[in-house]
Amino acid sequence: MKFLRTLRSSPKAMAGVAILAIFTFLAIFPGVVAPDNPSAEIFQPGLGPSTGHLFGTTSYGQDIFSQFVWGTRVSLVIAIVAGLLATILSVLVGVTAAYIGGIADSLLSLVTDIFLVIPAFPLVIVIASYSKNGGIAIIIAVLVITGWSYGARQLRAQALSLRNRDFLIAAQLRGERRWRIIVSEILPMMTSLIVANFLGAAVYSVLAAAGLQFVGLGSVTTQSWGTMLYWAQNNEALEAGIPLWAIAPGLGIALLGGAFALLNYAFDEVSNPALRPVRSKRRVRAKARNRGGLPRPLPRRTGSPAA
Amino acid sequence: MSYIAKRLGFFFVTLWAAMTINFFLPRLMPGNPAIAMMARFHGRLSGQSLHAMEVAFGVNSSTGIVAQYLSYIANSFTGHFGTSLTFFPTTVASVVVQALPWTVGLVGVTTVIAFIIGTLIGIVSAWRRGGKFDSVLPPVFIMLSAFPYFFVGLMAIWLFAVKFQLLPAGSGYTDGMSIQFTWTFIANMLEHAVLPGLTIVITSIGGWILTMRNNMITTLSEDYIRMARAKGLAPWRIMLDYAGRNAILPNLSGFGMSLGFVVSGAILVEYVFSYPGVGYLLLQAVLNEDYPLMQTLFLLITVAVLVAILVVDAVTLFLDPRTRSAT
Numbered sequence: 001m002k003f004l005r006t007l008r009s010s011p012k013a014m015a016g017v018a019i020l021a022i023f024t025f026l027a028i029f030p031g032v033v034a035p036d037n038p039s040a041e042i043f044q045p046g047l048g049p050s051t052g053h054l055f056g057t058t059s060y061g062q063d064i065f066s067q068f069v070w071g072t073r074v075s076l077v078i079a080i081v082a083g084l085l086a087t088i089l090s091v092l093v094g095v096t097a098a099y100i101g102g103i104a105d106s107l108l109s110l111v112t113d114i115f116l117v118i119p120a121f122p123l124v125i126v127i128a129s130y131s132k133n134g135g136i137a138i139i140i141a142v143l144v145i146t147g148w149s150y151g152a153r154q155l156r157a158q159a160l161s162l163r164n165r166d167f168l169i170a171a172q173l174r175g176e177r178r179w180r181i182i183v184s185e186i187l188p189m190m191t192s193l194i195v196a197n198f199l200g201a202a203v204y205s206v207l208a209a210a211g212l213q214f215v216g217l218g219s220v221t222t223q224s225w226g227t228m229l230y231w232a233q234n235n236e237a238l239e240a241g242i243p244l245w246a247i248a249p250g251l252g253i254a255l256l257g258g259a260f261a262l263l264n265y266a267f268d269e270v271s272n273p274a275l276r277p278v279r280s281k282r283r284v285r286a287k288a289r290n291r292g293g294l295p296r297p298l299p300r301r302t303g304s305p306a307a
Numbered sequence: 308m309s310y311i312a313k314r315l316g317f318f319f320v321t322l323w324a325a326m327t328i329n330f331f332l333p334r335l336m337p338g339n340p341a342i343a344m345m346a347r348f349h350g351r352l353s354g355q356s357l358h359a360m361e362v363a364f365g366v367n368s369s370t371g372i373v374a375q376y377l378s379y380i381a382n383s384f385t386g387h388f389g390t391s392l393t394f395f396p397t398t399v400a401s402v403v404v405q406a407l408p409w410t411v412g413l414v415g416v417t418t419v420i421a422f423i424i425g426t427l428i429g430i431v432s433a434w435r436r437g438g439k440f441d442s443v444l445p446p447v448f449i450m451l452s453a454f455p456y457f458f459v460g461l462m463a464i465w466l467f468a469v470k471f472q473l474l475p476a477g478s479g480y481t482d483g484m485s486i487q488f489t490w491t492f493i494a495n496m497l498e499h500a501v502l503p504g505l506t507i508v509i510t511s512i513g514g515w516i517l518t519m520r521n522n523m524i525t526t527l528s529e530d531y532i533r534m535a536r537a538k539g540l541a542p543w544r545i546m547l548d549y550a551g552r553n554a555i556l557p558n559l560s561g562f563g564m565s566l567g568f569v570v571s572g573a574i575l576v577e578y579v580f581s582y583p584g585v586g587y588l589l590l591q592a593v594l595n596e597d598y599p600l601m602q603t604l605f606l607l608i609t610v611a612v613l614v615a616i617l618v619v620d621a622v623t624l625f626l627d628p629r630t631r632s633a634t
Contacts, residue, residue, distance in 0.1 A: 113317065114324045117616065119571040122589065122608050123328070126601060129593040130336045207455050211575050214457055215590055229458075233579075238465040246465075250458035258453035265449070265517075 013266035019259035023252075026072040034069035038062060038223055048241075055244045059235045067228050068248045074136060074224035075256060078209045082143040083202035083260075089144060090151030090197055091187070097152075098159030099182055109156065115149035124208055128217040135219045139212060143205045151197035158193050162186055192267065199264040206257040225249035314620045318613050323380075325609040329602045330379050334372075383606065389599035393591055399603045402588065407570075407607075409479055410577070410584030413500055414569045417507040422562050425512040429519025430551045433527060434542075445516050452513030457575035460506040464579070467502060475499050477581040503580040507573050518561065522554035529553075556626075560619050567615025571608040 008014065026033060043053065045061040055064035097108035127142045162168065171181045187194070212218050213226025220227055228249040232238075237245035382388070388399040428448070432441035451459070468476035475481070480496050526532070527550050535545045574586030581587060585604060592600035 110317075110320065114321045117321050117609075117612055118325055118328075119568060119608050119612055121574060122571050122605050125574070125589065125593055126328075126605050127332065129596070129601065130332055203453070210455055211457060214455075214575070215578060215594075217593070229461075233461075238461065238469050243465055246458075246461050250455065250461060254454040254458060257455070258450060261449075261453045 010266045010269065012262045012269075016259040016262035016266065019255055020263075023072050023076055023256055023259070026069050027076045028073075030066075030070045030073065034063070034066035036063045036066040038066040038070040049244065055248050056242060058231065058242065058245055059237070059240065060231075064228075064242075064245055064248060067223065068225070068252060070223045071225045071228055071249060072252065074222055075206060075209065075226070075253065078136060078140060078143070078224075079202045079206045079256065079260070082140045082147065082205035082209070083198050085140065085144045086147040086201040086205070087151060087194060087198040089148040090155055090201075091190075091194060093148070094152040094155030095159045095182055095186060095190075098156045098163060099178070099186065101163075109153075112149045112152045112156070115146070116153060120146040120204075121208060121211065124212060125215075125217065128212055136222065139209055139218055140205075142212075143208055146208075147201050147204050151201060154197065155190065155193060158190055159186060162189055192270070196264060196267045199260050199267065203257050203260045203264065206253060206260065210253045225252045310624065311621075314617060318617055321613055322610065325606060326380055326383055329605060330376055333598065388603040391592075391600045392597040393595045393600060399600050402600060403585070403603060403607060406583060406585045406588045409582060410570055410573075410586065413503060413577075413582060413584060414507060414573045415566070417504045417573075418511070418565055418569055420504075421508045421511045422515055422558075422565070424508070425515025426519045426555060426558065428512070429516045430523055430546060430554070432516070433520045433523030433554075434546045434550070436524065445513075445520060448509075448513040448516050450513075452510055454510060455575070456506060456510050456573065457579045459510050460503065460576050460579035463502045463506050474502050476502070477579075479583045499582075503573070503576050503582050506576050506580075515558070518558055519554065522557055523550055526550045526554040559626075560623055563615055563619035563622065564612075567612035570611040 039062060041061045043057045043061045043063060045057060045059050049056045053063050053065060055068060057063055058067070093108050093112060097105045097112070123146050124142050127145070128138065131138050168181060168185055171185050176185075209218070209224075210226040210229070213220075213222075213224055214229045214233065216230050218224070218226060220230055226249070229246055232242070232246040232249070235242075235245075237243065386400055391397055391399045391402045394402050425448075428444055432438075432445050435441055464476045467474045475498060477499075479499055480492065481499075532545060532549055535549045540549075570585050573584075574589060576582070577584045577586035578590050585607070589601065589604045589608075591597070592604065
């Protein structure tokens with residue numbers, strides 16, 4: 001649990017956790033915070049922010065604050081589900097390739113490299129455009145297809161470096177079955193990289209899904225931040241004096257992506273101590289330097305003491 | 308030698324994979340979406356280009372799927388991509404050729420700028436680690452890189468084009484101007500490039516800062532840095548010549564790769580600013596169900612990345628002797 005303690009001492013990680021906690025609450029209980037129906041076109045269109053409508057209303061007379069709150073769910077679900085599935089796929093491909101080796105490894109690595117190189121977002125757009133308005137399931141599938149390869153490559157590299165460790169050879173000699181060795185011996189050793197991969201995949205999913213919905217390639221009737229941006233852009237919200245229609249969902253996406261990214265950087269620092277923020281020890285030395293440079297070599301006995 | 312052969316092999320295998328994706332995707336989707344598109348084409352096209360598209364999408368074709376596949380690949384290599392539906396009757400190839408310079412100009416230049424500024428900030432912040440510079444700039448830019456490109460673009464439009472009306476909100480040049488090589492036109496073009504360019508630089512700088520700073524921190528603990536300090540060299544010389552020069556090596560290949568992603572890198576920025584480049588064209592093709600144009604752009608984008616990777620491999624081979632003996 002040293003891991004958790006280190007995480008707790010990192011302000012970056014705590015900020016990420018706090019943002020995620022708030023969004024999770026909004027996603028589960030949107031009705032508590034915003035009782036208005038987000039899609040009902042019942043208010044006066046184009047209102048500015050007020051106590052009745054915290055963020056104002058859209059050109060269709062919908063409450064922007066409710067749209068924002070209710071949109072949290074889809075964005076968060078896409079991020080977590082697509083992130084998880086992509087990570088599972090990377091673990092399957094990466095660890096299998098490393099552990100089995102031989103031709104299987106060469107083939108799996110080749111497939112990984114190909115998917116790594118084919119530009120993800122254009123591929124996302126192309127697939128989504130063939131499957132007209134397929135909704136959330138299609139978006140998640142597309143994000144998983146394009147988002148797993150980076151993790152698979154990293155995990156393969158780490159699994160390769162683990163392959164010849166003594167405890168694995170011991171497990172083999174004990175006669176453990178292969179999948180058991182992978183699940184209970186190798187995977188626990190790779191937890192931190194797997195978590196980091198999940199966070200990276202989640203950031204990618206948040207941004208890519210939002211982009212896809214923004215251009216109208218998701219279903220334009222779902223309640224999500226990307227869809228809000230789509231309608232805001234179609235009604236020229238910025239020019240029409242309803243900037244919050246675009247700003248609110250945009251900030252939501254940025255905060256959600258940022259929360260995952262912050263956690264990822266914090267993880268980076270935990271797993272690579274060299275990158276941790278410098279603390280008092282360094283400051284002391286810096287002060288010493290300001291006072292007159294690094295400690296000078298001692299004066300030679302042979303020279304004059306005054307030098 | 309075998310290293311080069313291996314990389315060339317990868318180039319062609321991936322190119323083939325991208326073509327295969329292009330070929331099979333419309334056929335895998337329920338109720339082949341290309342059929343509706345071809346119906347709209349009906350009667351307007353004839354001869355070779357109609358045949359090329361029927362083969363590419365598997366519509367009205369009596370030939371078997373293997374034969375279709377082979378002739379599709381042959382058509383791709385000979386540049387027969389068919390006719391664009393959006394810009395009918397212009398061929399896909401000439402539509403693409405018109406859009407390419409805009410993207411390469413905008414995204415290419417901004418990628419280079421972001422790389423240079425980001426690397427410098429990374430070097431300095433690692434050098435003055437824990438100082439004021441280091442605790443302000445890197446976190447700010449890393450936060451900004453979590454923002455979606457298109458959202459930063461929207462905010463830039465709102466601030467600079469709508470509120471203060473300093474700069475144009477979109478397009479590559481003022482409507483109605485003819486594209487020519489005069490100062491007026493170039494000034495107009497640059498004015499239109501400021502906002503999208505700024506958007507790309509602001510959002511992409513964070514990544515370069517982060518990697519450069521990390522590399523620098525590792526490099527700064529090397530013995531030869533201590534040696535340089537002991538020799539009493541000027542600090543800026545140690546920072547740039549000793550640490551920076553070595554720390555930048557891993558980033559150079561990343562930079563090369565990102566040049567390959569220039570063509571596809573800023574699709575949404577181009578979309579937000581209606582910038583007449585490849586990304587905007589791709590989305591136009593998608594929204595108009597102009598599949599021939601879409602397929603070609605996807606292929607072009609992939610080829611750009613593949614070429615960049617080949618070049619990076621060759622340059623690495625030249626710069627870093629360790630790769631030469633690796634095979």
